[in-house]
Amino acid sequence: xxxxxxxxxxxxxxxxxxxxxxxxxxxxxxxxxxxxxxxxxxxxxxxxxxxxxxxxxxxxxxxxxxxxxxxxxxxxxxxxxxxxxxxxxxxxxxxxxxxxxxxxxxxxxxxxxxxxxxxxxxxxxxxxxxxxxxxxxxxxxxxxxxxxxxxxxxxxxxxxxxxxxxxxxxxxxxx
Amino acid sequence: xxxxxxxxxxxxxxxxxxxxxxxxxxxxxxxxxxxxxxxxxxxxxxxxxxxxxxxxxxxxxxxxxxxxxxxxxxxxxxxxxxxxxxxxxxxxxxxxxxxxxxxxxxxxxxxxxxxxxxxxxxxxxxxxxxxxxxxxxxxxxxxxxxxxxxxxxxxxxxxxxx
Numbered sequence: 449x450x451x452x453x454x455x456x457x458x459x460x461x462x463x464x465x466x467x468x469x470x471x472x473x474x475x476x477x478x479x480x481x482x483x484x485x486x487x488x489x490x491x492x493x494x495x496x497x498x499x500x501x502x503x504x505x506x507x508x509x510x511x512x513x514x515x516x517x518x519x520x521x522x523x524x525x526x527x528x529x530x531x532x533x534x535x536x537x538x539x540x541x542x543x544x545x546x547x548x549x550x551x552x553x554x555x556x557x558x559x560x561x562x563x564x565x566x567x568x569x570x571x572x573x574x575x576x577x578x579x580x581x582x583x584x585x586x587x588x589x590x591x592x593x594x595x596x597x598x599x600x601x602x603x604x605x606x607x608x609x610x611x612x613x614x615x616x617x618x619x620x621x622x623x
Numbered sequence: 624x625x626x627x628x629x630x631x632x633x634x635x636x637x638x639x640x641x642x643x644x645x646x647x648x649x650x651x652x653x654x655x656x657x658x659x660x661x662x663x664x665x666x667x668x669x670x671x672x673x674x675x676x677x678x679x680x681x682x683x684x685x686x687x688x689x690x691x692x693x694x695x696x697x698x699x700x701x702x703x704x705x706x707x708x709x710x711x712x713x714x715x716x717x718x719x720x721x722x723x724x725x726x727x728x729x730x731x732x733x734x735x736x737x738x739x740x741x742x743x744x745x746x747x748x749x750x751x752x753x754x755x756x757x758x759x760x761x762x763x764x765x766x767x768x769x770x771x772x773x774x775x776x777x778x779x780x781x782x783x784x785x
Contacts, residue, residue, distance in 0.1 A: 458637055477655045480653060485639075485641035485643070487646075518694040546630065546632075547635070560684035
């Protein structure tokens with residue numbers, strides 16, 4: 449499996465949703481990174497840096513689901529959204545002082561109550577094209593865009609899956 | 624413990640810079656996921672899906688509600704605009720939407736779905752099950768409303784897209 453390149457921190461290697469031994473390259477949405485910085489969400493930044501970038505949770509997910517169930521005005525876009533599920537034993541965060549100390553991210557306990565880490569990714573070509581143009585990534589073979597990530601309550605019957613996954617997502621594509 | 628990886632400065636440079644301040648409770652519209660997230664604490668919250676509109680965000684280690692996620696926000700916002708037009712009133716100060724209003728619209732839509740199912744069934748057990756679900760839904764949304772209080776969210780991005 450390839451490792452993520454510290455010289456280009458917006459790009460992340462991930463498993464292709466339905467094929468375990470294929471990898472694709474993703475870019476993180478600049479809209480979500482701006483939202484997180486402007487709202488001072490250091491925890492979410494730490495999760496990106498520690499879990500998604502350094503630990504590479506998108507390369508070895510415990511499950512991948514396609515399509516999220518919710519009202520959405522842009523018809524069909526939800527079907528291109530994939531939820532990558534993993535079950536790390538730790539999480540990461542930054543502290544404000546890291547800005548001046550050149551440090552971080554810092555290891556912190558994963559949620560004490562049963563949880564899984566979910567990363568939302570879209571493979572919609574229109575979204576990928578926007579990101580390619582914005583970051584001048586046309587020659588990087590970007591296949592998808594990371595939209596958001598969060599810890600989610602785990603299923604009581606399978607601690608490696610989100611609670612109520614049958615209601616949350618349209619179908620499971622991996623494994 | 625610090626681990627190898629991206630320093631905060633390196634991450635911020637890659638993400639286009641920006642100034643960081645100490646965290647304070649905030650509601651933000653995340654356009655990539657078409658949802659509003661209101662968080663009172665910057666923690667690794669546990670998302671707990673209630674239905675297609677509402678997710679409760681819990682403290683990672685205890686049963687303290689620290690935030691809410693309102694999904695399908697664009698749909699709810701359009702619905703609010705349509706309702707205001709129907710009543711021949713304008714959306715008041717639409718750039719800042721009260722989260723309470725969004726939760727109220729989501730609850731109305733959700734109850735509508737449940738009551739439609741009630742009307743469709745003639746099995747009394749199923750009807751009672753649905754009415755119990757209605758009561759649970761109202762209680763959960765009340766909990767979410769209590770948390771957001773008078774918080775608003777900047778929806779100017781939605782206005783530009785409309």
